[in-house]
Amino acid sequence: MPENLSYCLTDTIYALSSGLGKGGVAVIRVSGSRVLDVVSRLTGLTHPEPRYAYFKPVRTSSGSVIDHALILYFKGPHSFTGEDVVEFQVHGGRGVIQAILTALGEIPGCRPADRGEFSRRAVINGKMDLTEAEGLLDLINAETERQRVQALGQMEGVLGRLYDNWRDRLCHHMAYIEAFIDFPEEEIPPEKLAGIDEDIQSLRTAIQNHLNDGRIGEKLREGFQIAIIGVPNVGKSSLINALTHKNVAIVSQTAGTTRDVVEVHLDVDGFPVILADTAGLRERADEIESEGIRRAVQKADEADLILHVQDGTLYPAVEPLPPGLSLKTVLTVWNKADKMREQPSDVMCVSALTESGIPELWAQIRTVLERDFGRRDNGMITRERYRTALAECVRSLDRALTVSDLELKAEELRLAARALGRITGRIEAEDLLDVIFRDFCIGK
Ligand SMILES: Nc1nc2c(ncn2[C@@H]2O[C@H](COP(=O)(O)OP(=O)(O)OP(=O)(O)O)[C@@H](O)[C@H]2O)c(=O)[nH]1
Ligand SMILES: [Mg+2]
Numbered sequence: 001m002p003e004n005l006s007y008c009l010t011d012t013i014y015a016l017s018s019g020l021g022k023g024g025v026a027v028i029r030v031s032g033s034r035v036l037d038v039v040s041r042l043t044g045l046t047h048p049e050p051r052y053a054y055f056k057p058v059r060t061s062s063g064s065v066i067d068h069a070l071i072l073y074f075k076g077p078h079s080f081t082g083e084d085v086v087e088f089q090v091h092g093g094r095g096v097i098q099a100i101l102t103a104l105g106e107i108p109g110c111r112p113a114d115r116g117e118f119s120r121r122a123v124i125n126g127k128m129d130l131t132e133a134e135g136l137l138d139l140i141n142a143e144t145e146r147q148r149v150q151a152l153g154q155m156e157g158v159l160g161r162l163y164d165n166w167r168d169r170l171c172h173h174m175a176y177i178e179a180f181i182d183f184p185e186e187e188i189p190p191e192k193l194a195g196i197d198e199d200i201q202s203l204r205t206a207i208q209n210h211l212n213d214g215r216i217g218e219k220l221r222e223g224f225q226i227a228i229i230g231v232p233n234v235g236k237s238s239l240i241n242a243l244t245h246k247n248v249a250i251v252s253q254t255a256g257t258t259r260d261v262v263e264v265h266l267d268v269d270g271f272p273v274i275l276a277d278t279a280g281l282r283e284r285a286d287e288i289e290s291e292g293i294r295r296a297v298q299k300a301d302e303a304d305l306i307l308h309v310q311d312g313t314l315y316p317a318v319e320p321l322p323p324g325l326s327l328k329t330v331l332t333v334w335n336k337a338d339k340m341r342e343q344p345s346d347v348m349c350v351s352a353l354t355e356s357g358i359p360e361l362w363a364q365i366r367t368v369l370e371r372d373f374g375r376r377d378n379g380m381i382t383r384e385r386y387r388t389a390l391a392e393c394v395r396s397l398d399r400a401l402t403v404s405d406l407e408l409k410a411e412e413l414r415l416a417a418r419a420l421g422r423i424t425g426r427i428e429a430e431d432l433l434d435v436i437f438r439d440f441c442i443g444k
Contacts, residue, residue: 012038013113013121014104016097023092028100031118034109035084039073041107042100048073048086058088061106066099067091081118082125123425130425131160134383138221145270150220150382158379159386160424162210166203166393167420173199174413177406188406197401200413204397210381211390216373217380218387219304223265223272224373226365227300230309231319232256232280235335238352239309240264240277243362249277256280259292261299268362271369276303281322297322305329305368307361312336312349329372331364386423393419 012032018025030038040046043056054071070089079085090096104110119133128136135154142148154160173196180188228236232255240249240262249262262277276299279292300306301324308321312334321330334340337349337357348364350357381387393416400412420426 012107012110013117014038014101014110015113015118016101017087017118018092022094025089026092026097028088028090028097028104029080029085029118030088030104030110031079031081031083031085031113031121032109033084034107035073035086038104038107038110039071039086042088042103043069043071045071050075050078058090058100058103060099060103066103067096069100077125077127080127081121082127083121128155129157129160129164131163131386131423132157133425135159138382143265144267144272146220147270147272149270149376150217150380153378154382159382162379163420163423164426166207167417167424167426169199169203170413170417170420174410174417177410177413181406181410200397200401204394204401207390207394207397211387211394213377213380214372214375215381216375217382218384219373220272220380221382223274224305224369225299225303226273226275226305226307227296227303228275228277228307228309229281229296229300229321231311232282234280234309234311234319235352236280236309237262237277239307239333239335239350240275242350242352242355242358243275256282256285256289259288261295268369269366271373273369297325300325300328303328304372305331305365307365308332310334312340312351315340315344315347329368331361331368333361389419389423392416 010033012030012034014028014030016026017029018027036048039048041061042058043054044059045054045056048054048071050073052073056069056071057065058067058069059065067090072087072089074080074085074087076083076085088100090100101112105112116133116137119128119136122128123130123133132155135151135156138151139148139155142151176192176196177188180186228240230236233253235251237249237251237258241247241251244264244266246264248264250257256279258277258279260279264275266273266275278296278299279289281293281296285293300322306321306325306328308330310319310332313336315334318332331348334347334349335352337343337351338354340349343349348357348361350361352358381390396412396416396419400409400416403409403412
């Protein structure tokens with residue numbers, strides 16, 4: 001066991017688990033072998049019944065009362081971390097929280113928790129796998145309904161069970177083949193071998209289908225990008241203001257007003273949406289504006305949907321999209337409808353000034369989001385880390401299907417199983433855990 005891991009596992013750790021700042025109630029969580037000692041030192045309670053609520057004064061080592069707390073003791077392994085855990089619910093003022101954390105720090109064997117250390121212990125103690133821990137992190141970070149649903153499913157083990165099931169199948173085949181390698185006098189029955197290949201093939205197809213998901217799960221975590229682009233002065237900044245009913249971007253009649261990308265985060269029917277206003281695209285521009293244009297094109301290139309704004313007063317003269325964006329989903333929006341002599345019904349006419357057509361534009365945006373990203377599959381890939389491992393697994397399966405040598409076949413199956421195991425953390429190195437739990441906040 002690496003040195004830092006043994007250090008980390010034997011200490012009793014504590015942290016504020018609820019949000020920072022003032023609140024009615026704050027939750028301070030303690031986990032580790034010294035929990036009963038902690039409870040008795042702070043509250044005088046010597047044999048707390050697990051899962052019972054006690055209401056007691058919490059005291060400093062010199063005996064003065066810090067606050068009155070609700071105390072919940074969970075006896076390991078029936079706790080979040082799998083270790084003994086106690087949670088103190090105290091009044092959520094900074095002074096109270098600080099005094100309790102200080103009192104905890106004075107108890108021998110106790111130290112503040114690192115980022116994600118509670119979850120990390122839960123993984124190490126087999127209370128959840130890595131995908132479930134990452135689902136928990138996503139649930140804490142979820143800002144919209146669809147993000148919440150996806151995160152909850154993952155936290156409940158939807159992905160972990162899928163990958164474990166695939167891995168079990170591979171391990172089963174591998175063990176069967178290896179049994180024959182160990183006893184060379186026995187021949188593996190050809191129909192058995194064919195059956196194994198058939199199952200590997202069907203697994204490969206299942207994993208490939210899982211990979212071909214349009215990255216919806218990852219986008220749902222990160223947010224869908226909508227870029228507003230067009231030539232200068234068509235009213236892009238006015239449009240972002242009208243769409244968000246906020247004054248987020250500067251509007252002026254001077255062409256080339258917007259330089260930087262201005263982003264607004266929105267919740268659209270539960271979709272997390274990042275709407276971006278960009279600099280007007282034109283050939284001749286000074287150095288700063290040119291940089292703005294470069295950023296605008298890059299934003300459009302990364303976008304899931306482009307709102308291409310046209311000057312309605314020039315209808316039907318269309319400004320073309322910059323080359324390279326033609327494969328994107330584009331909604332062409334004719335702005336300044338208030339100044340259009342006629343408003344053809346087959347094109348999207350809006351006025352950022354009067355807000356006419358804005359609800360209809362939102363309806364179109366919603367339709368595109370639902371059409372392209374509305375799939376509500378349970379268990380979509382939510383991280384690049386999973387994607388990389390799954391692709392590696394497919395490559396090993398491909399090789400396993402082409403080699404005839406049994407030893408090589410078993411080895412490829414082992415590599416494929418290991419790739420899946422890396423996603424759930426079944427076999428994992430300390431450094432990967434470091435990377436993953438770094439994203440957590442303290443107290444989780
Ligand atoms: N009549 C009318 N004028 C509008 C409308 N939308 C924008 N404008 C005007 O058009 C001018 C340019 O608006 P902006 O929103 O700054 O245009 P932009 O596309 O962001 O321009 P750049 O940032 O320079 O690329 C301003 O004078 C706006 O008041 C509209 O719907 N109707
Ligand atoms: Mg602008």
